[in-house]
Amino acid sequence: MKLAKYTKFREEKFGGVLFETRSEKVYTLNPTAAAVVREIGCDCSEREIVERLRDGFHDSGDAIALDVKAFLADLRQKGLVED
Amino acid sequence: MTLDPAYRAPAAAPAATPAATGSGDLGAPLYVAWQVTNECNLACLHCIEESGPGKAFGDELSGEQIFNILEQIMDLEVPYLSFSGGEPMLHPRFFEMAEYACRRKAQLKIETNGHFLSTENCERLAKLGVKAVQVSLDGASRETFNRMRVRGDFDRAIEGVRRLRAAGVPIEINYSPTRFNVHEIGAAVDLAYELGAYSFYTGRTMYTGNAVKTWHKLAPSEEQYTTFFDVLHVKTEEYRGRMRVHFHQMGLLEELRYRLRHPAALLIILPNGLVKLINALPFVCGDLRRQSLDGIWANFQHAWNDPRVGRFVEQLAADPNKTALLHQWIHL
Numbered sequence: 001m002k003l004a005k006y007t008k009f010r011e012e013k014f015g016g017v018l019f020e021t022r023s024e025k026v027y028t029l030n031p032t033a034a035a036v037v038r039e040i041g042c043d044c045s046e047r048e049i050v051e052r053l054r055d056g057f058h059d060s061g062d063a064i065a066l067d068v069k070a071f072l073a074d075l076r077q078k079g080l081v082e083d
Numbered sequence: 084m085t086l087d088p089a090y091r092a093p094a095a096a097p098a099a100t101p102a103a104t105g106s107g108d109l110g111a112p113l114y115v116a117w118q119v120t121n122e123c124n125l126a127c128l129h130c131i132e133e134s135g136p137g138k139a140f141g142d143e144l145s146g147e148q149i150f151n152i153l154e155q156i157m158d159l160e161v162p163y164l165s166f167s168g169g170e171p172m173l174h175p176r177f178f179e180m181a182e183y184a185c186r187r188k189a190q191l192k193i194e195t196n197g198h199f200l201s202t203e204n205c206e207r208l209a210k211l212g213v214k215a216v217q218v219s220l221d222g223a224s225r226e227t228f229n230r231m232r233v234r235g236d237f238d239r240a241i242e243g244v245r246r247l248r249a250a251g252v253p254i255e256i257n258y259s260p261t262r263f264n265v266h267e268i269g270a271a272v273d274l275a276y277e278l279g280a281y282s283f284y285t286g287r288t289m290y291t292g293n294a295v296k297t298w299h300k301l302a303p304s305e306e307q308y309t310t311f312f313d314v315l316h317v318k319t320e321e322y323r324g325r326m327r328v329h330f331h332q333m334g335l336l337e338e339l340r341y342r343l344r345h346p347a348a349l350l351i352i353l354p355n356g357l358v359k360l361i362n363a364l365p366f367v368c369g370d371l372r373r374q375s376l377d378g379i380w381a382n383f384q385h386a387w388n389d390p391r392v393g394r395f396v397e398q399l400a401a402d403p404n405k406t407a408l409l410h411q412w413i414h415l
Binding site for chain 1: 091092093094095096108109110111113160162163190214215253281327348
């Protein structure tokens with residue numbers, strides 16, 4: 001998985017921004033979303049992203065996995081990431 | 084990975100345009116629009132920059148200054164950058180600038196009159212991977228285009244766009260309405276699609292720059308504008324999913340009042356390094372020959388709150404002709 005060709009990511013104090021420059025749409029991200037997108041930029045798989053978030057939050061439940069799955073589906077649907 | 088200790092589900096706020104994205108919380112602009120020179124081969128009746136042959140500013144940035152600014156833009160991770168003018172492709176360092184920006188992974192848009200889009204130049208732009216080349220086509224016919232774009236040649240611009248397409252460069256078309264081309268808007272949108280554009284931009288032509296002297300020939304009537312926007316609404320639907328038809332129906336005053344509350348995450352760099360708050364106001368909030376981009380951005384929000392800015396906008400309500408003064412810069 002990687003950011004789509006026309007998508008740029010920048011970290012901000014509040015989390016981050018995703019800018020799809022072709023449609024000129026900007027999405028502001030909360031810190032968790034920014035952490036997920038940062039991992040996408042590092043070429044991580046969905047499973048690796050979930051593992052890292054679980055480690056970061058010392059959480060072993062299913063909530064993070066479900067949240068990440070839903071978030072990535074949203075990013076795919078918006079054309080912001082591609083596999 | 085370092086995370087905020089309190090877990091919150093990942094969330095992306097609904098999309099906004101860079102212009103509608105508040106600048107206050109951002110560490111840097113989202114978009115830098117850089118007018119790299121005021122020199123132009125054309126002398127368009129409506130040019131808001133008063134560009135034209137021999138119109139380069141006497142104090143335009145040196146090569147060293149340009150690359151210093153570019154480096155700052157890239158270091159701040161500004162995701163979106165455009166080069167305009169004047170005619171940016173006339174700048175002697177144009178391709179070096181484009182190469183630098185693309186090498187540093189900027190999404191770069193070139194805004195051109197399309198008269199220097201040779202096969203070689205188009206292939207070079209394609210190889211660089213520019214995000215888009217926006218060509219101004221103010222008419223769907225030779226007659227209206229050539230009348231508007233003094234010294235311009237419709238056929239040459241069209242050929243240029245076709246070469247962009249052949250080279251695989253993403254194309255955007257820009258259109259400025261006047262009383263003598265406004266009736267061609269539907270045909271212009273169709274032409275843009277036929278030429279392979281993925282976006283078409285238009286809006287109200289502004290009373291500033293060269294348009295001040297030619298307004299009696301240019302200004303569409305409100306009735307013409309009504310028809311113009313009606314056609315655009317229809318075309319937006321007709322091309323949905325194939326080409327984005329993007330237009331600003333908002334009047335200048337309405338837009339500026341909105342900007343006072345929500346300054347855009349956008350900086351405009353003039354050919355001499357001065358930085359403007361927004362094109363439609365005369366206010367300058369920094370000078371890149373003397374200040375860092377970072378420092379100017381830090382002051383940007385504060386500059387929008389300067390009472391002179393709000394006063395100027397409200398004076399525009401009483402006297403719309405004040406836009407004729409946009410080139411008499413006021414330093415904040």
